[in-house]
Amino acid sequence: MKRGALIGCGFFSYNHLHAWQQLEGVEIVALCDRDTARLAQAAQDFGIARTYTDAGELFAREQLDFVDIATTVHTHRALVELAAAARVPCICQKPFAPTLDDALAMVAACAAASVPLMVHENFRWQTPVQAARRVLDSGAIGTPFWGRFSFRSAFDVYRTQPYLAQGQRFIIEDLGIHVLDIARFLLGDVTTLNATTQRVNPRIAGEDVATMLMRHASGATSVVDCSYASPRAEELFPQTLLEIDGSDGSLRVDAGYRLHVYSRSGVQSTQNCEPPLHAWAQRPWFNIQDSVLNIQAHWLDCLATGCEPQTSGRDNLRTLALVEAAYRSAGSGQQAVSLSCD
Ligand code: NAD
Ligand code: 89V
Known part of the structure; x- marks a missing residue:
């Protein structure tokens, strides 16, 4: 049985805690939050007796x-x-x-201590994204040359996450980061990126629309577009729609978690990739919630086998570099920012 502790008993932590409870071979034995009310509530909700308001004390005692x-x-x-x-x-x-320098220091600290480090970058663990990866691996659409990864919504994310309305940086740092990671997962590392940002909602501090054009090391081109200012007939939050064109066909993940694979002669297959609705999950969040369970299961596998997590700190430096490049490109209003894949 792996013994874990969780630090930060806020809005999203409830998904972590439910997922840990659902997974076998793991128990969260202690909680930490400097907000005593939140700490007490989570301790009661999940029956976890050992609680700390100071993370240093948690590490010293557990x-x-x-x-x-x-x-x-x-x-x-x-x-x-x-x-x-x-x-x-x-x-x-x-x-x-918040910066690449901080991220590099965190990776270095864990490497020096020989401690595994995984970033909870869960969007690539969503059912349709994993299914799209399998289609690419099967060779069904040949060599991908173009992609679009699109997240457009008008869902009120500020209600449960008020801090999202307050930062100078918003949609690329919070949501675009997930979609950029999906683009890397499906089309590989990026060599150049060009971005524009817009703020449509006057009540928030940061940008709520971002459009990014990327060249991948493979030669493929892709577009990542994100918006929280886009009402539509059917609110799709939190679905990421995928389009990938390849030398022998194409794939699409459309609204409602439908994955279509096309060849030149027409539709080859359609799969329903709707994620499971776990007993503790709710619509519309269940897609994200299932991906939390999946990434936490991956972490337990990595602890057991000694393998590096897919989204290790080291790997995530490349996703974070795309976020930085996007803000740099949008800020300068000019040409593409070059990225090193080394
Ligand atoms: P939140 O503000 O609701 O909760 C954070 C909690 O951490 C608070 O209770 C706060 O008191 C506590 N805390 C802060 N510093 C602490 C410290 N040093 N020691 C102990 N406790 C401390 O935030 P949230 O909405 O739950 O978001 C948490 C993180 O999860 C953010 O980074 C957010 O981007 C991320 N998030 C990820 C996803 C996803 O799908 N991966 C979805 C939503 C949020
Ligand atoms: O997944 C997240 O990181 C969330 C949200 C979907 C609201 O952007 O913050």
Whole structure:
């Protein structure tokens, strides 16, 4: 039985805690939050007796196989460095860090302590994204040359996550980061990126629309477009729609989690990729909630086998570099930003 602790008992942590309860071979034995009311509520809701308001004390007193950090971005570096100092394997929520320098320091701290580090970058673990990856691996559409990864919504994310309305950076840092990671997962690393951003909602501080054009190392071109200012007949939150064209065919993930694979002669197959609705999950979040379960299961596999997690800290530096490049490109209003894949 793996013994874990969770730091940060806020809005999203309930998904982590439900998923840990559903998974076998793991128990969350302690909770930490500096907000005593939230800590007490989560302890009661999940029946976890050992609680801390100070993460240093948690690491000093508990024997842990891992820690799951579910706090917001500006606290990540200090908490990951504490975990590394205590030699406790560590999961850190996205966005991994507010700057690439912080992220590099966190990766270095865990490497120096020989401690596994996974970024909780869960969108690539969504059922339709995994199904699209399998189609690409099967060779059914040949070599991909073009993709579009699109998330357009008018869902009120600010109600449950008020901090999203407050930061100077919003949609690329919070949501685009997931979609950029999907683009990397399906089309590989990126060499150049060109972005524009817009703020449509006057009541928020950051950008709520972003459009990014990328060239991948493979030669493929892709577009990542994200909006929280786009009402539509059917609200699709939180679905990412996928389009990939290849030398021998194409694939589409349309609204309602339908995956179509086409060849030159027409539709080859259609799959229903709707994720399971777990007993603790709710619509419309169940797609994200299932991906939390999937990435946490992946973490347990990695702990058992010693394999590097897919979205290790090291890997996530490349996704974070795309976020930085997008803000740089949008800020300069000019040409594409070059990225190194080394
Ligand atoms: P939240 O503000 O509701 O909760 C964060 C909690 O962390 C708070 O209770 C706060 O008191 C606690 N905290 C902060 N610093 C702490 C510290 N040093 N020690 C102990 N406790 C501390 O935030 P949230 O909406 O739950 O988001 C948490 C993270 O999850 C964010 O990084 C967000 O981007 C991410 N998130 C990810 C997904 C996803 O699908 N991967 C979805 C939503 C949110
Ligand atoms: O998944 C997330 O990171 C969330 C949301 C879907 C609202 O962007 O913050």
